Amino acid sequence: MITLKNIVKKYITKSGPLTAVDQVSLTINKGEIFGIIGYSGAGKSTLIRLLNGLEQPTDGEVIVNDLRFSHIKGKELREARQKVSMIFQHFNLLWSRTVEDNIAFPLEIAGVPKAQRDARVKELISLVGLDGRGSAYPSQLSGGQKQRVGIARALANSPEVLLCDEATSALDPETTDAILDLLVDINERLGLTIVLITHEMHVIQKICNRVAVMEAGKVVEAGEVLQVFRNPQAPITKRFVSQLTGTEDTNATFATIRAHYPTGQLIKLVFVGERTEEPVISRLVKQYDVSVSVVHGNISQTKSGPYGTLVVHIDGDAKNIEQSLAFLRNVDVQTEVMS
Ligand SMILES: Nc1ncnc2c1ncn2[C@@H]1O[C@H](COP(=O)(O)OP(=O)(O)O)[C@@H](O)[C@H]1O
Ligand SMILES: [Mg+2]
Numbered sequence: 001m002i003t004l005k006n007i008v009k010k011y012i013t014k015s016g017p018l019t020a021v022d023q024v025s026l027t028i029n030k031g032e033i034f035g036i037i038g039y040s041g042a043g044k045s046t047l048i049r050l051l052n053g054l055e056q057p058t059d060g061e062v063i064v065n066d067l068r069f070s071h072i073k074g075k076e077l078r079e080a081r082q083k084v085s086m087i088f089q090h091f092n093l094l095w096s097r098t099v100e101d102n103i104a105f106p107l108e109i110a111g112v113p114k115a116q117r118d119a120r121v122k123e124l125i126s127l128v129g130l131d132g133r134g135s136a137y138p139s140q141l142s143g144g145q146k147q148r149v150g151i152a153r154a155l156a157n158s159p160e161v162l163l164c165d166e167a168t169s170a171l172d173p174e175t176t177d178a179i180l181d182l183l184v185d186i187n188e189r190l191g192l193t194i195v196l197i198t199h200e201m202h203v204i205q206k207i208c209n210r211v212a213v214m215e216a217g218k219v220v221e222a223g224e225v226l227q228v229f230r231n232p233q234a235p236i237t238k239r240f241v242s243q244l245t246g247t248e249d250t251n252a253t254f255a256t257i258r259a260h261y262p263t264g265q266l267i268k269l270v271f272v273g274e275r276t277e278e279p280v281i282s283r284l285v286k287q288y289d290v291s292v293s294v295v296h297g298n299i300s301q302t303k304s305g306p307y308g309t310l311v312v313h314i315d316g317d318a319k320n321i322e323q324s325l326a327f328l329r330n331v332d333v334q335t336e337v338m339s
Helices: 044-050 074-082 099-109 114-127 143-155 173-190 201-207 225-230 235-245 247-260 277-288 318-330
Strands: 002-013 016-028 033-037 059-064 084-088 161-165 193-198 210-215 218-224 265-272 291-302 305-315 334-338
Touching (some): 033 044, 033 173, 033 201, 084 143, 099 114, 201 225, 201 291, 218 225, 225 305, 265 318, 277 318, 305 318
Antiparallel strands (some): 002 016
16 A cells, blocks of 8 residues: 655755665555664654655655655645644644644644534544543643644544654653554554554554664665564664563573573573463473473563563483473474573
């Protein structure tokens, strides 16, 4: 539904030409939640602004719903833009307008008659969980509530795509989770396609189906969230993934752990998707007569199942340890012997 073909975006700056987006090609499917992660300056905001025609690419094509965004103008572009709306890190609300009037604003611009507008606003307030707050002003709301207004306003004209530029970056972790839950709810209820950009792996892990990793204007890696977590290729992706799995932490504390377990083997297991640690470990103990204890671990929930690492200590006969390692390799759990 959204296709980016060899997108390049250059800016002319005081210090010369700058390539903010560099040969990016991506396909985003209808109805999915697609995440773009990268550090500050990677080109994420520029890329997302190309998706709603706020910026024109220097080169390449943006196609949304068979419309070549990069080539249309005037009325056609304005209509196409209505199908793609956006929410922001700092909410961008109108401070002198109430919640209701903020949400009604895009409907007024679209020329929707007052009675219809009022009905739609009521519906949206309920959808985002702001019942009873309609006549409040933005300054009277919490951060999470402000973003709910932003979401309701973005949904007013029934878009097909919602773009989220660091929409939870100004919120505390609990509020972030509540807003992410709301986005999932909207995605499922309305079949809305969501493209979100973030610098937080937690956001990707919690709600995205697929992810693209950006660095210096380029997409260095893209795929199903669990696939990328399981087998990150680019160094920057490895860094993002280790934010979640505590891999760096594991390596750092390994020497300390080793000192506690002079005999046996320390094994790092990586679990992805459906497999959970419990049956594997109990089978190990039952079938191979070894003792197994978990010494370090970090399992996270993603949209398509658990993901994480577990360091276990296996002790017993050398032969039994050998057989348990063979077993682990057979059950397709990624296994790494930490010697
Ligand atoms: N309008 C602009 N004019 C000049 N340079 C810009 C403009 N917008 C972004 N840039 C530059 O492009 C690069 C990518 O910026 P941006 O897309 O905002 O990254 P991100 O959202 O990942 O932090 C940065 O080096 C930034 O300074
Ligand atoms: Mg940005």
